Amino acid sequence: MTDTTAHLGLGEKKVDLPVKKGTIGPDVIDIGALYKNTGAFTYDPGFTSTASCESKITFIDGDEGVLLHRGYPIEQLAEHGDFLETCYLLLYGELPTAAQKKDFDYRVTHHTMVHEQMSRFFTGFRRDAHPMAVMVGTVGALSAFYHDSTDITDPHQRMVASLRMIAKMPTIAAMAYKYHIGQPFVYPQNNLDYASNFLRMCFAVPCEEYKVNPVLARAMDRIFILHADHEQNASTSTVRLAGSSGANPFACIAAGIACLWGPAHGGANEAALNMLQEIGTVDRIPEYIARAKDKNDPFRLMGFGHRVYKNYDPRAKIMQKTTHEVLGELGHKDDPLLQVAMELEKIALTDDYFIEKKLYPNIDFYSGITLKAMGFPTTMFTVLFALARTVGWIAQWAEMIEDPQQRIGRPRQLYTGEAKRDYVPVSKR
Ligand code: CMC
Numbered sequence: 001m002t003d004t005t006a007h008l009g010l011g012e013k014k015v016d017l018p019v020k021k022g023t024i025g026p027d028v029i030d031i032g033a034l035y036k037n038t039g040a041f042t043y044d045p046g047f048t049s050t051a052s053c054e055s056k057i058t059f060i061d062g063d064e065g066v067l068l069h070r071g072y073p074i075e076q077l078a079e080h081g082d083f084l085e086t087c088y089l090l091l092y093g094e095l096p097t098a099a100q101k102k103d104f105d106y107r108v109t110h111h112t113m114v115h116e117q118m119s120r121f122f123t124g125f126r127r128d129a130h131p132m133a134v135m136v137g138t139v140g141a142l143s144a145f146y147h148d149s150t151d152i153t154d155p156h157q158r159m160v161a162s163l164r165m166i167a168k169m170p171t172i173a174a175m176a177y178k179y180h181i182g183q184p185f186v187y188p189q190n191n192l193d194y195a196s197n198f199l200r201m202c203f204a205v206p207c208e209e210y211k212v213n214p215v216l217a218r219a220m221d222r223i224f225i226l227h228a229d230h231e232q233n234a235s236t237s238t239v240r241l242a243g244s245s246g247a248n249p250f251a252c253i254a255a256g257i258a259c260l261w262g263p264a265h266g267g268a269n270e271a272a273l274n275m276l277q278e279i280g281t282v283d284r285i286p287e288y289i290a291r292a293k294d295k296n297d298p299f300r301l302m303g304f305g306h307r308v309y310k311n312y313d314p315r316a317k318i319m320q321k322t323t324h325e326v327l328g329e330l331g332h333k334d335d336p337l338l339q340v341a342m343e344l345e346k347i348a349l350t351d352d353y354f355i356e357k358k359l360y361p362n363i364d365f366y367s368g369i370t371l372k373a374m375g376f377p378t379t380m381f382t383v384l385f386a387l388a389r390t391v392g393w394i395a396q397w398a399e400m401i402e403d404p405q406q407r408i409g410r411p412r413q414l415y416t417g418e419a420k421r422d423y424v425p426v427s428k429r
Contacts, residue, residue, distance in 0.1 A: 004019040005018055006019050006029045008038075010038045013038045015033070015037045017033070017034065018030045024059060024061075025061065028051045041412040041413075041414070047232075047237075048307075051232075052237060052240070053400065055231065055232070056070070056399070057090060057392075057395050057396060057399060058070075058090075058230065058231040059071075060231055060308050062307075062309045063310050063311055065311035065314050065360075067314050069086065069090055069228070069229060070090070070094070073314075074225075074226065074314055075317075075318060077089070077225055078225045078226060078318050079318075081095075082193070082195075082221055083194055083221045083225050083388070084104060084105050084193075085101060087104075087108070087166055087391040090391050090395040091394065091398070109190050110190065111163050111164050111166075111168060112170070112171050112197065113168075113188055114171050114172060114175075115145045115146075118138065119185055122134070122138065122176075122179050122185075125179065127179065128180075129180070130379055131173075131177060132260075132261045132383060134179065134180075135257050136254055136258050136261070137254075138172050140250065141250075142164070142165070142168070142250035142254075146164060148160075149164060150248035152243075152248060152249065158249065158398060158401065165249065165250070166390060166391050166394065169387045170188075170197065170387055171188055173198070173386070173387045174198060174201035174202045175201075176380075177380055177383070178201075178202070180379070184205070186202075186204045192212065193217065194221065194224070195218070196220075199212055199216060199220055200212055202376070203375060213329065216329065219326045222318065222322050223388065224387070224388040226319060226363060226367075226388075227388035227389055228388055228389065228391050228392050229389070229392025229395060230392065233265065234260075234262075234264075234265050235257070235260040235265060235266065236256065236393055236396050238255050238258070238259040239252045239253060239255060239393040239396060239397050240396055240397065242256075244400065244406065246408075249394065249397060252393070253390060253393050253394070260382060260385060260389065263302075266382040268302055268364040269364035269367045269371070269382065269385065270379070270381045271303075272302040272364045272368050273337070273368030273371075275288075275301070276337045276340050276344075277337065279344070280336070281336065281340065282339055282343045285344050285347055286347075288344075289347060289351060292304075301348060302365075303365030304348060304354065304361055304362065305357070305362065306360070306362045309360060309362065311358070312360045313361065313362040313363055315363040316360070316361045316363050316365060316366060319363050319366040319367050323338070323370045323373075326373050327369075332373050335369070335373065337372070341365065341366065341369055345361050348361075349361075
C-alpha cells in the first residue's frame with residue numbers, strides 16, 4: 001500500500017519515492033526506481049536501514065522487546081503451545097485446529113528417518129570434526145538423497161521438501177552428535193513427540209533403556225520454539241538470497257547453516273558459555289566488564305547486545321526461566337556458571353556503558369548453561385539452533401518463492417578499486 005511519498009534531490013535531479021506502510025513497524029521508502037531515475041545506488045553496509053523484502057511471518061520491535069510470529073507474541077507461543085504448532089503457524093500463517101495439528105504432527109513424525117545410505121555418508125567425516133561442519137555437509141547432501149523434492153516450481157515437492165527438513169533435522173543433528181562421540185546412531189521412535197524423540201536419539205544407547213525426562217523434553221521444545229524464526233537475520237537472508245537463484249531448498253538451508261555458524265550469530269551461545277567458564281568465579285566479573293568496555297580490547301561480553309533489540313530480548317526472559325527449571329530438575333541450582341551468569345547480568349544491567357549502548361542479555365546468554373546442564377557439549381549448541389531455525393528458514397524461503405514479484409537477489413556496490421588500466425606483460429612489471 002503506498003501512502004506518502006519521499007522526495008530526494010541529487011544535483012539537478014529530483015525524484016519522488018513511494019513510501020510503503022506495513023501493518024506495524026517503520027515505513028519503508030521504495031527506492032526500486034532510484035537508479036533508473038538518478039543513476040545512483042544507495043549504500044548501507046550491514047543493511048542497518050534496508051528492508052530486503054516484504055514479509056508476513058515475523059515482526060520484531062527491538063526498542064520495545066517484542067517478537068511476534070504471525071501476530072502471536074513469542075511468550076504466549078512458548079507458554080501454551082509446542083514446537084510443531086509454532087512450525088505450522090510459521091509455515092501456514094494460522095494456528096492449526098486440533099485435526100490439522102494431529103495431521104501435521106503425523107506427517108512430520110513419519111518423515112523422521114533418513115535414507116540408510118546417509119549413515120555411510122557420515123563416516124566420510126573425521127570424528128573430531130565440528131558438528132556444524134558435518135551439518136553443513138549432510139544437509140547439503142540431502143538434495144543428493146531426495147531428488148524427488150527438489151523441483152521448486154512444484155508446490156507439492158516444495159511441501160514435501162519442507163516437511164522432510166523439519167522432520168529429519170533432529171535425526172541428522174543427533175547423528176552428528178553420536179558420530180562425534182563415537183556412539184552408534186539411534187533411530188527415531190515415532191511414538192515420541194518431536195523434542196523427546198530428539199533427546200532420545202542424542203542420549204540413548206542400545207545397551208540401556210532410556211526414559212525421557214518430561215521436564216527436559218519440555219525445556220528442549222521451548223528452546224526450539226524460541227529459536228524458530230527471527231525475521232531477516234543474517235542466516236535467513238542467506239537462505240533467501242541462495243533461494244532467489246532457484247537453488248533447491250536443501251542447498252539453501254545448508255547455506256543458512258553455514259551462515260549461522262559464525263560467532264556473531266548462532267555461534268554466540270557456544271561463545272557465551274565459553275566466556276562464563278573463562279570468568280569462572282563472581283569475583284572476576286569486574287575484570288571482564290572492564291575489558292568489554294575497553295576500546296583497545298576486542299573482547300565483547302558474549303550473549304549481550306543485539307542488532308535489533310535495544311531492550312531485553314523477550315526470548316532471553318523465557319530462556320532464563322527455562323534455565324532455572326532445568327537446573328532445578330537436575331539438582332544443579334548451585335551451578336557456579338549460573339551464579340556467574342546471574343551476577344554478570346545484574347552488573348551489566350546497571351553499568352553506564354551497557355545502559356547507554358542499550359546492551360541487554362540476548363537469548364544466547366542463558367541457553368548455553370541450560371544446554372550444558374542437559375548434557376550437550378558446547379559444539380552442539382549451534383547445531384540445536386540450526387535444527388530449530390530450519391522451520392523459519394523454510395517459511396521465509398517458501399514465502400519468497402511464492403511471491404510473484406520474486407527476482408534474483410543482486411545487490412550493487414560502491415566500487416573503490418583501480419579504474420581501467422592496461423595489462424602489462426610479466427617481463428615489464
Ligand atoms: N560487549 C561489549 N560491547 C559491545 C557488545 C558486547 N557484547 N556488543 C556491542 N558492543 C558495543 C560495540 O563495541 C559498539 O560500541 P561503539 O559504538 O563504542 O563502537 C556498540 O556497542 C554497537 O555495537 P555494534 O557491533 O555496532 O552493534 P551491531 O548491531 O553491529 O552488533 C552484535 C550486534 C550482536 C553482533 C553485537 O552486540 C555482539 O557482538 N554481541 C556479542 C555476540 C552475541 O551475543 N551475539 C548473539 C546475537 S543474538 C543471536 C542471534 O540473533 O544470532
